[in-house]
Amino acid sequence: MIQPLALVLYEKLIPGSQLVIRLQDLNYRVQPLADPKQLATIAQSEGPMLIFADLETNHPDICALIAGVRRNPQTAHIPVIAFSDESAESLQAAARQAGATAVVSNTALLAHLPHLLEQALRVE
Secondary structure, three states, X not given: OOOXXXXXXXXXXXXXXXXXXXXXXXXXXXXXXXXXXXXXHHHHHHOOOEEEEEXXXXXXXXXXXXXXXXXXXXXXXXXXXXXXXXXXXXXXXXXXXXOOOEEEEHHHHHHOHXXXXXXXXXXX
């Protein structure tokens, strides 16, 4: 059985490492990204099923990276689930504007992961 690939961009151990473990438990092959600037390149070369992006990183503009994935015809179809602390409303709004498929809080991400996966992967 082939495991679908999920790219996970995060810096904070919680919820990032918990997300990686939960995805592996759901039979995803997970590739954490150490360098956010590689998101578009790796998404294009590896062809992931999903991308998860922590909005609260030291990178100055994660939302620009999400928009870059959306602009590329080879990666535009990949669902992007962005997550952050509930108080980061401006980051969440910017991620929606950039084209994130779903934007959720850290706690909702882990609590509702199977449902989020189902929604993000729904073909319309």
